[in-house]
C-alpha cells in the first residue's frame with residue numbers, strides 16, 4: 001500500500017529530493033534552514049519518513065532517499081516547478097510561490113498532467129501566448145478591487161501563526 005503523505009511530509013520530501021539532486025547529500029541542518037523549522041522537528045519528521053519507507057536515516061549520518069522516496073520527491077519537485085511556471089506564464093502578479101505552496105498539496109497528479117500539457121501547448125508557440133494575453137482584459141471573472149486579497153488560505157495561515 002502507498003503511504004499517505006501529509007502536506008508537511010510532501011514539503012520535506014520535495015526539499016530532500018532537491019538537496020540530494022543539487023548537493024549529492026542531505027543533512028538535517030540544511031532541511032531545517034530551508035524549511036525554517038527547528039532541528040528537533042526535522043528529526044521527528046525524518047523518522048516518520050524513514051518508517052514510511054521514503055528515506056534512510058541513521059543518527060549522525062546523512063539522510064538518503066529510498067527508490068520510493070526518490071520517485072515521490074522527483075514528482076513533488078516537478079509539480080512545484082510546473083505550477084510556478086504555469087502561473088508565471090499566465091502573468092499571475094501576486095505571490096506565485098506562496099500560492100503554489102497551497103495549491104500543490106490539493107491538486108491531483110492527473111490534473112497536473114493536464115496543466116503540464118497546457119503549459120507545453122502555450123509555450124511551444126509565441127502566438128498562442130499573445131492570444132492568451134489579449135484575453136486578460138476582457139475576462140468574465142466577477143472580481144473587483146475589494147476582492148483582490150480574498151483567499152481562505154490567508155486566514156488559515158494567520159490563525160496557524162497566532
Ligand code: CA
Nearest residue numbers: 014080101104
Ligand atoms: Ca513546494
